[in-house]
Amino acid sequence: MSALLEVTSISVSFDGFKAINNLSFEIGGQELRAIIGPNGAGKTTFMDIVTGKTRPDEGRVRFGEPQLDLLRLSESQIARAGVGRKFQRPTVFEAQSVRDNLTMALSNDRLPFAVLRYKPSKEDDGRVSALAEEIGLSGELDRTAGELSHGQKQWLEIGILLAQEPKLLLVDEPAAGMTLGEREHTTDLLRRAAETRAVVVVEHDMEFVRRLDCKVTVLHEGSVLAEGTLDHVTANSDVIDVYLGR
Amino acid sequence: MERSLFARQPSVLVFIGLLALFTIVITILSEGFGLGIVSTSFIKILGKTLCLCLIAIAMDLVWGYCGILSLGHFAFFGLGGYMIGMWLMYERTKDIVIASLSGGELPATPEEITEAIGTQIFGVVGGAEIPVVWYFADSLFAQLLLVVLVPGLLALVFGWLAFRSRVTGVYLSILTQAMTLALSLYLFQNDSGLRGNNGLSGLQNIPGLTEVSQSVVSAWFFLASALALGLGYLVAAWVVSGKFGNVIRAIRDDEARIRFMGYPVEAYKLVVFTLTAVIAAIAGALYYPQAGIINPAEIAPIASIYLAVWVAIGGRGRLYGAVIGAATVSLLSSWFTGGQAPSIPLGFYTIDWVDWWQVLLGLGFVLVTLFAPKGIGGLFDRLVRKDAAS
Ligand SMILES: Nc1ncnc2c1ncn2[C@@H]1O[C@H](COP(=O)(O)OP(=O)(O)OP(=O)(O)O)[C@@H](O)[C@H]1O
Numbered sequence A: 001m002s003a004l005l006e007v008t009s010i011s012v013s014f015d016g017f018k019a020i021n022n023l024s025f026e027i028g029g030q031e032l033r034a035i036i037g038p039n040g041a042g043k044t045t046f047m048d049i050v051t052g053k054t055r056p057d058e059g060r061v062r063f064g065e066p067q068l069d070l071l072r073l074s075e076s077q078i079a080r081a082g083v084g085r086k087f088q089r090p091t092v093f094e095a096q097s098v099r100d101n102l103t104m105a106l107s108n109d110r111l112p113f114a115v116l117r118y119k120p121s122k123e124d125d126g127r128v129s130a131l132a133e134e135i136g137l138s139g140e141l142d143r144t145a146g147e148l149s150h151g152q153k154q155w156l157e158i159g160i161l162l163a164q165e166p167k168l169l170l171v172d173e174p175a176a177g178m179t180l181g182e183r184e185h186t187t188d189l190l191r192r193a194a195e196t197r198a199v200v201v202v203e204h205d206m207e208f209v210r211r212l213d214c215k216v217t218v219l220h221e222g223s224v225l226a227e228g229t230l231d232h233v234t235a236n237s238d239v240i241d242v243y244l245g246r
Numbered sequence B: 001m002e003r004s005l006f007a008r009q010p011s012v013l014v015f016i017g018l019l020a021l022f023t024i025v026i027t028i029l030s031e032g033f034g035l036g037i038v039s040t041s042f043i044k045i046l047g048k049t050l051c052l053c054l055i056a057i058a059m060d061l062v063w064g065y066c067g068i069l070s071l072g073h074f075a076f077f078g079l080g081g082y083m084i085g086m087w088l089m090y091e092r093t094k095d096i097v098i099a100s101l102s103g104g105e106l107p108a109t110p111e112e113i114t115e116a117i118g119t120q121i122f123g124v125v126g127g128a129e130i131p132v133v134w135y136f137a138d139s140l141f142a143q144l145l146l147v148v149l150v151p152g153l154l155a156l157v158f159g160w161l162a163f164r165s166r167v168t169g170v171y172l173s174i175l176t177q178a179m180t181l182a183l184s185l186y187l188f189q190n191d192s193g194l195r196g197n198n199g200l201s202g203l204q205n206i207p208g209l210t211e212v213s214q215s216v217v218s219a220w221f222f223l224a225s226a227l228a229l230g231l232g233y234l235v236a237a238w239v240v241s242g243k244f245g246n247v248i249r250a251i252r253d254d255e256a257r258i259r260f261m262g263y264p265v266e267a268y269k270l271v272v273f274t275l276t277a278v279i280a281a282i283a284g285a286l287y288y289p290q291a292g293i294i295n296p297a298e299i300a301p302i303a304s305i306y307l308a309v310w311v312a313i314g315g316r317g318r319l320y321g322a323v324i325g326a327a328t329v330s331l332l333s334s335w336f337t338g339g340q341a342p343s344i345p346l347g348f349y350t351i352d353w354v355d356w357w358q359v360l361l362g363l364g365f366v367l368v369t370l371f372a373p374k375g376i377g378g379l380f381d382r383l384v385r386k387d388a389a390s
């Protein structure tokens, strides 16, 4: 079985500074993976490359079956091909209701004239309700997203991602600024999501990663330093030096 | 749960109702059809104001909802005016020429007629040939089509180039100003084929309707403008009320985010830019027959900037705000600059409103920006909400 996402030897530098250095990475179709690494390790830049925001100087990014060359696609095409992304800073459309946020994200036709004629169907309403249930925002559907708490916004963003029904979910620091209870809910959400798709989670918080209970990739200075279970990588002396030892 | 446009946006019904009431009352009071209380010249001012309200709606759609601060929509407005103006001027000149040639021994040949029309229209710019851009000027249907096609295509090509290169924000505004300036400078040239700085004139005279008095013609144009504004408002309200409206608001608020949700942002911008250019062009095609004359100065870059000011004063992103802004500012402007506002003698200096109106407008803009950032429409919303709460 080939991997869902195959990143091969990518490098990118910003003004001579190598943010990603000959990085290779693979993830299978139904896998949960955590990426950890110190600040500036290149975790966000890695996601930028996969989602088309940043073009690498060299390397290959292949996705899906049949394989697509993501480097030839635009951001919106990559998203439609099945890559969903949650940003480090929660970004939901604050001026719009929770319902509208989710409805926009549903995996329907996204071209302007189709959207112009769009009429919400029973089925879509059902999906929105189910999603709201899943992310714990059933009671907030008609509230403006801007009024939600920080944690709720993070969930709404995860809901937006799930609504897109992506094959691969990239999640950048989902637990930042969350209370303990909120973190637990978030872990559950991500683990459930990974039952039917690939999920990559970038996170600093070790407890959070432990609860995810999945394979861990450690990034450092733009390349993979170690890979394996959390216990395995935390026992690695290189990892201890650059990350845990501080 | 499907709900009708009016249920989702009750303000649409209110707006259409008020517009219909206003139109009926003015028509009854007009010289053309009614009691003659409202003068023909004032009917023309009102009719033109309705056209300006229509282009303001276009501006609100593109800027207030989609976040594209276009400072070039008056170029489309002017082009619409030019396209209809060509037919009006050509046909009327043709009628005059035929009438004056009919006194001769032999009936005039088509060549003679064409030549005489050419001399009549293009004599002022030292030409006699009818330029190729006037090829369709003999056909009302063709020129009406061009009202939509020429500005629509210009917007499509310009937008495609600009959006594809991801030009946004202030750079895009500057680019639209450059387009407007280039068009206006081009039209100023005598060999542009559109009579240079003379522009097109006599547009208030409708060919074939020379017997009909201006009071009646102006009343019809007033009605047509009201209808166009009503329809334009409905189209705009429909566009912004559903999911499409949510997507363009999302583009305005966070373009990158909605792109990562899989929406082709550039295609949306192009649709909105072109649609609003066409609305602006239709507004222009109704405006200039009421103004009677169009010349390249109308397309000056500053006009498009004023348009943004109207919408900002009226309040962005609420459609009726744009109408309030455009109507208030343009009516005040014609009052102040039309010589009706009494000058204020201060002894050492006389405040002459023709000059000082601009200052007043500038101050008004600053005050609104500082104290009512959501514009007059925003104040309005607050009142309505207070009512609903009490
Ligand atoms: N567009 C850019 N231009 C210049 N430098 C950049 C750019 N994007 C990222 N960098 C640099 O690349 C390096 C990697 O950044 P990145 O954001 O990927 O780190 P990270 O692992 O996500 O860190 P954090 O844990 O702080 O989020 C940093 O040193 C950053 O300053």
Ligand SMILES: [Mg+2]
Pocket (backbone or CB within 6 Å): A043, A044, A045, A088, A172
């Ligand atoms: Mg980061």
